[in-house]
Amino acid sequence: MSILEIIQDLCAKKGINPSKLEMELGFGKGAIYKWDKNSPSVDKIQKVADYFNVSTDYLLGRTEIKDTSGIKTLAAHRLDGYDKPLTDDEVIAVNAFLEAYRKGKQSKKD
Known part of the structure; x- marks a missing residue:
């Protein structure tokens, strides 16, 4: 398009x-x-x-992903050294990892 x-x-x-x-x-x-x-x-x-x-x-038609918010943007784009777009399962895994990381970080603050 x-x-x-x-x-x-x-x-x-x-x-x-x-x-x-x-x-x-x-x-x-x-x-x-x-x-x-x-x-x-x-x-x-x-x-x-x-x-x-x-x-x-x-x-510009470079991605079909509309959502530009935080974790989804990171998970949607190519990562350093990774030369293929992430699959849906990989996006979910990255999101889960980052969510767990943030929860762990928040627990340390409390």
Whole structure:
């Protein structure tokens, strides 16, 4: 999917159209539609990512993982020396490890 298609999909899920998104973010009229042929600035990509609470990698089609919060981001991306994307089971294992680690760390503080 292109960045335009991804943004159109996100807009549809939010119940808005790209024109409304452009207005809300202060972009010029038709700016997002131009991204189908011209690359947007990093600043504009970041604004759209922040608006939809997704990563810039998701907008650029580099990952299918939308959630950018803490542990899930770490588990979703490639780890140092690991050259393949993590499987769902590996993501769950990393999440479980980090949760246990944090609980253990919190117990030491108490």
